[in-house]
Amino acid sequence: MTPCTQLKDLPAFGELQALALALKSADIEGLFAGAPDRTDTYRADAAGLCLDYSKHLLDDAARAKLVELGEQAQLPQRAHALLSGAEINNTEHRPALHSLLRAASAPGLEDKFAEVVATRGRMRHWAERINRGQQTGFSGQTITDVVNIGIGGSDLGPRLVTEALKPFQGDINCHYVANVDPADLQDTLLDLDPASTLFIVCSKSFRTEETLANSLAAREWMLNAGATEADLDKHFLAITTNLAAAADFGISGDNCLPIWDWVGGRYSVWSAVGLSCAIAVGWDHFEQFLDGAAAMDAHFASAPVDQNLPMLMSLLEIWYCNGFAAGNHVVLPYDQGLAKLPDFLQQLTMESNGKRVSAEGAPLSYDTGPVLWGSAGTMGQHSFHQLLHQGTRLCPVDFILPLTTHTGMTGQHRRLVANCLAQSRALLVGRSLEDARASLLARGLSDAEAAHLAPHLAMPGNRPNSVISFTAVTPHTLGALIALYEHRTFCSGQLWGINPFDQWGVELGKEIGTEILGLMEQASGSPRMDPATDQLISKWRQANAPA
Numbered sequence: 001m002t003p004c005t006q007l008k009d010l011p012a013f014g015e016l017q018a019l020a021l022a023l024k025s026a027d028i029e030g031l032f033a034g035a036p037d038r039t040d041t042y043r044a045d046a047a048g049l050c051l052d053y054s055k056h057l058l059d060d061a062a063r064a065k066l067v068e069l070g071e072q073a074q075l076p077q078r079a080h081a082l083l084s085g086a087e088i089n090n091t092e093h094r095p096a097l098h099s100l101l102r103a104a105s106a107p108g109l110e111d112k113f114a115e116v117v118a119t120r121g122r123m124r125h126w127a128e129r130i131n132r133g134q135q136t137g138f139s140g141q142t143i144t145d146v147v148n149i150g151i152g153g154s155d156l157g158p159r160l161v162t163e164a165l166k167p168f169q170g171d172i173n174c175h176y177v178a179n180v181d182p183a184d185l186q187d188t189l190l191d192l193d194p195a196s197t198l199f200i201v202c203s204k205s206f207r208t209e210e211t212l213a214n215s216l217a218a219r220e221w222m223l224n225a226g227a228t229e230a231d232l233d234k235h236f237l238a239i240t241t242n243l244a245a246a247a248d249f250g251i252s253g254d255n256c257l258p259i260w261d262w263v264g265g266r267y268s269v270w271s272a273v274g275l276s277c278a279i280a281v282g283w284d285h286f287e288q289f290l291d292g293a294a295a296m297d298a299h300f301a302s303a304p305v306d307q308n309l310p311m312l313m314s315l316l317e318i319w320y321c322n323g324f325a326a327g328n329h330v331v332l333p334y335d336q337g338l339a340k341l342p343d344f345l346q347q348l349t350m351e352s353n354g355k356r357v358s359a360e361g362a363p364l365s366y367d368t369g370p371v372l373w374g375s376a377g378t379m380g381q382h383s384f385h386q387l388l389h390q391g392t393r394l395c396p397v398d399f400i401l402p403l404t405t406h407t408g409m410t411g412q413h414r415r416l417v418a419n420c421l422a423q424s425r426a427l428l429v430g431r432s433l434e435d436a437r438a439s440l441l442a443r444g445l446s447d448a449e450a451a452h453l454a455p456h457l458a459m460p461g462n463r464p465n466s467v468i469s470f471t472a473v474t475p476h477t478l479g480a481l482i483a484l485y486e487h488r489t490f491c492s493g494q495l496w497g498i499n500p501f502d503q504w505g506v507e508l509g510k511e512i513g514t515e516i517l518g519l520m521e522q523a524s525g526s527p528r529m530d531p532a533t534d535q536l537i538s539k540w541r542q543a544n545a546p547a
Contacts, residue, residue, distance in 0.1 A: 005072075006358055006362070006496075007073075010073055010495075011072060013069060016062070016065050016323055020057075021323075023057045023059065024057070026059070026462070028428055029429060032054070035060075042063070044303075047298075047483075048470050048480055049468055049470050051312065052466060052468075053316060055424065055427070055466070056319075056396075056465075057462065058464075066315040070314075070315050070491075070495070075311050075491055078491075078494050079487070079490075083301055085097055085108065085109050088499075088501065089501035090499055091502045092501070094262050096262065096264060097260075097263065098264065098486070099297045101270035101290070102483075103116075115258070123257065124278070126237065126275060127279045127286070130143055130172055131282060135234070137194070137198075137227075137235055138195060138228070138235070141193070143172070144172065145175065145197045146175070146199075146200060146276055146279050147177060147189075147192070147197060147199045148175070148176050148177070148276040149177050149199055149218065150200075150208075150273070151178045153347065154208075154211070154239070154265060154268065155176055156266075157266070157268060157269030158276045159178075160482075161274065161277040162174050162176070162277050162281070164335075164337040164338050164340075164478050165475060167337075169280050170281070172280060174280040175192075180210035185218065194227065198237065199237070200236075200239065201237070201238045201246075202239045202259075204240060204259050206242035206246055206249070209514075219236070233254075236249070236250065236255065237257070237275070238256045241259060241260075257272035257275065259273060264501055267486060270293065277289070288474070288476045291476055292477055292481075293479035294479075295479075300483075310484055310486075310491055311488075313484070314490075314491030314495060315491075317329065317370070325394075328371040329397075330372075330374045330395050331397075332399050333374075334378070334401050334416055334419070334420040335376065335401075338400060339376040344482075345372050349372050349485070350369055352369075352490075352503075353369035353489060353492055353496065353500050354369040355496075355505075356368070364497070377420055378416065378419045381419065381423065385423065389459050390459055394463070394464075395463070397427065397463070397464070397465035397466070399467045400481070401417065401467055401468065401470075402472050402473050403469055403471055405472075406472065427461070430460050430462065430463070433454050437454040440457065468484075515529075516533070516537065520540060520541070
């Protein structure tokens with residue numbers, strides 16, 4: 001496939017910068033007043049999700065020009081290339097076919113799809129076997145707890161899905177360990193019984209440092225509890241391509257499920273990496289999760305740019321990142337089950353689009369990959385929302401809003417929804433200096449005191465935000481939501497002219513980490529890094545020297 005054109009070379013880009021300059025002082029409330037149907041026209045629906053982007057620094061001319069930019073970048077054609085298996089990852093010479101993992105069929109990709117279907121069958125076998133109580137440990141006890149050991153995409157995706165779908169979970173408890181800090185594994189295992197615990201080791205290479213270290217510690221924990229090496233197959237599964245390394249560890253090929261090189265880690269929750277999720281919620285619900293993502297794939301493949309949720313959200317990201325110099329993006333899920341969504345999206349977006357050269361290796365002269373952050377509402381309202389409302393930085397916001405609750409506590413949920421809508425409106429309207437002064441006078445302050453304090457209460461408003469709403473967090477809507485952000489991330493990469501499917505930036509730290517570990521394992525000798533690192537290695541040696 002031909003490389004992406006850089007953003008600056010798209011004809012509409014210069015015109016958009018001029019439009020952005022004009023709209024920096026626009027009044028979004030005034031835009032509503034001038035277009036009574038704005039909430040209908042600045043909205044798009046797909047796969048059970050509704051995107052309301054009416055509260056943005058955007059008028060009809062700017063929106064039309066953004067759509068034109070998307071068409072000039074050939075976003076519909078590139079969506080087709082992605083979904084059909086073109087070599088979209090040009091630096092590693094492979095497709096990015098995570099969408100195949102949730103497809104019902106795949107014309108032209110029959111061989112790969114046959115492997116996917118076979119692996120789904122094996123995932124279903126394990127999920128149902130464990131949920132039916134048919135998997136027993138070394139003492140004959142039924143497996144009651146599953147510990148997923150992974151890091152990055154092998155942890156963030158499954159952890160998010162399992163927590164978000166808690167109302168759909170069965171009797172198996174699923175736990176997640178990622179940090180090489182021994183406290184992570186130790187704290188997880190404190191209340192678990194080795195005889196009834198099964199580990200899933202997620203590592204494509206079976207060499208990922210953090211995952212291997214935790215897996216070896218889990219193996220030792222199991223053996224110390226009375227299991228023999230012959231028993232390890234009763235307690236360990238692996239998601240890997242390195243069958244030899246898994247066998248050396250003690251995991252047979254029958255207990256290994258594949259992960260392919262055309263599936264990036266941050267896109268892997270749909271694969272066997274999601275086995276812990278399938279165990280937690282049951283196979284039927286996991287299939288619904290895949291179906292929700294497939295519905296978003298179908299929308300992405302067919303909807304025109306001006307109605308395409310991923311494309312519209314991507315164009316808004318470019319609008320603020322490259323038109324308003326907003327170096328960040330905030331995601332606020334108003335659902336406790338989605339508390340890990342910002343963490344998941346941080347890897348998805350920043351590992352994908354945190355690039356400084358084009359897909360062809362040319363330096364870029366504009367920003368890419370804004371910092372993504374956020375937390376579950378309403379906690380952020382009592383910490384960082386102050387900055388959103390009165391800070392000097394522009395922070396575009398996505399509010400994620402399920403309209404119903406699984407708890408049955410509708411009164412309390414009503415308060416949660418009211419808080420979400422209030423925050424979205426407060427960002428929009430702000431509070432004028434005069435309104436602030438009037439509010440202070442109503443509290444009984446004198447004219448002088450009110451005039452003095454009013455600037456501290458005033459808020460500029462005009463802070464852009466979207467609301468993504470849906471009826472409830474279900475396996476289907478969660479699948480659609482994750483796929484929405486996957487495709488948005490891809491489109492932004494295409495608009496910036498970068499490859500969002502490699503992550504060479506994580507390699508250097510790994511290489512240096514291996515060097516430093518080697519130095520730390522030496523009993524003596526002078527370190528040979530930079531002076532500051534050398535000093536810290538020496539201090540570590542002193543702190544850990546035998547008494």
